Amino acid sequence: MxxxxxxxxxxxxxxxxxxSSPGILATMEYTFRQMGIDPAGIDLTRYLGPPLRRSFGEHFSDEATVEKMVRIYRDRYEQDGCHRCxxxxxxxxxxxxxxxxxxxxxxxxxxxxxxxxxxxxxxxxxxxxxxxxxxxxxxxxxxxxxxxxxxxxxxxxxxxxxxxxxxxxxxxxxxxxxxxxxxxxxxxxxxxxxxxxxxxxxxxxxxxxxxxxxxxxx
CATH class of the missing domain: 3.40.50.1000 (HAD superfamily/HAD-like)
Known part of the structure; x- marks a missing residue:
């Protein structure tokens, strides 16, 4: 027993x-590029796990911009990133x-x-x-x-x-x-x-x- x-x-x-890191990192790169930020200088692996709003909040202080990034990320992740697991x-x-x-x-x-x-x-x-x-x-x-x-x-x-x-x-x-x-x-x-x-x-x-x-x- x-x-x-x-x-x-x-x-x-x-x-x-x-x-799940391939899909998450690819979606992160896409999101930052959509916001006019080159992701090459960002250690995106730090964002494997933490909540999105906290991660994006490290780059933008205003709530509206952070929420925009969350929407961009989630739309893209649903289309592509979630299938790379x-x-x-x-x-x-x-x-x-x-x-x-x-x-x-x-x-x-x-x-x-x-x-x-x-x-x-x-x-x-x-x-x-x-x-x-x-x-x-x-x-x-x-x-x-x-x-x-x-x-x-x-x-x-x-x-x-x-x-x-x-x-x-x-x-x-x-x-x-x-x-x-x-x-x-x-x-x-x-x-x-x-x-x-x-x-x-x-x-x-x-x-x-x-x-x-x-x-x-x-």
Whole structure:
């Protein structure tokens, strides 16, 4: 009999379940060019994970311009970028193991729910999740912490042992803000230096190690 460490797991999507950087970076480049900015001098990899408004807010201070960039990005991403994703090696077997053991699975992503849901369907992952949690298109649920709180408010998670899994500092900060432990995956877009200050309970090198930890397999 498997005695799992956690009743439920919240997964980040970009850099944790899906290798999505080609589509995100291409869409970022397009958006900046549409705004008359040469993206060659910008480290776009910094924007793999954080909310769009915060990323674009580093370049423009007025809300109207930032919202324009968000619209340009989302329109282009829907047309092209979202189709450039691939599932990381080991993700499907990991999710299958966790589901078979009775672990409830959720997403907690900074992508809007209306954007991430078709991506998960296209990649054949949507069926693994009890609930697909993502950001709102407006500012009401626009940070990783806000998304996590929205998911954690679900009735079936009250009193549950919950784990957050992600690859960037936003994931670790969201977990800290919500008072839940976090695992940092090292195959994603973050780094040990980025996540170490948050003291994740595990720095998982691959999906098998992550699943073994959740399922309490020594």
């Amino acid at each position: 498997i005695v799992v460490r956690y009743d439920a797991v919240l997964f980040d999507v970009d850099g944790t379940l899906i290798h 691939q599932v990381f090696d080991g993700v499907r077997p990991m999710l299958e193991r966790l589901k078979a053991a009775g672990v409830r699975l959720y997403t907690a992503t900074s992508k809007p729910t209306v954007v991430v849901t078709p991506i998960l369907h296209e990649q054949g992952l949507a069926g693994y999740f009890d609930f697909i949690g993502g950001a709102s298109e407006d500012k009401s649920v626009d940070t990783k912490t806000a998304v996590m709180r929205m998911v954690l408010d679900r009735p079936e998670l009250q009193g549950a042992r919950v784990l957050m899994v992600g690859d960037r500092k936003d994931d670790m900060q969201g977990a800290a803000d919500c008072g839940v432990p976090a695992v940092a995956v090292m195959y994603g877009y973050g780094s040990e230096q980025e996540v170490a200050p948050f003291a994740p309970v595990l720095m998982a090198q691959n999906c098998q190690q992550l699943a073994d930890y959740i399922l309490n397999v020594e």
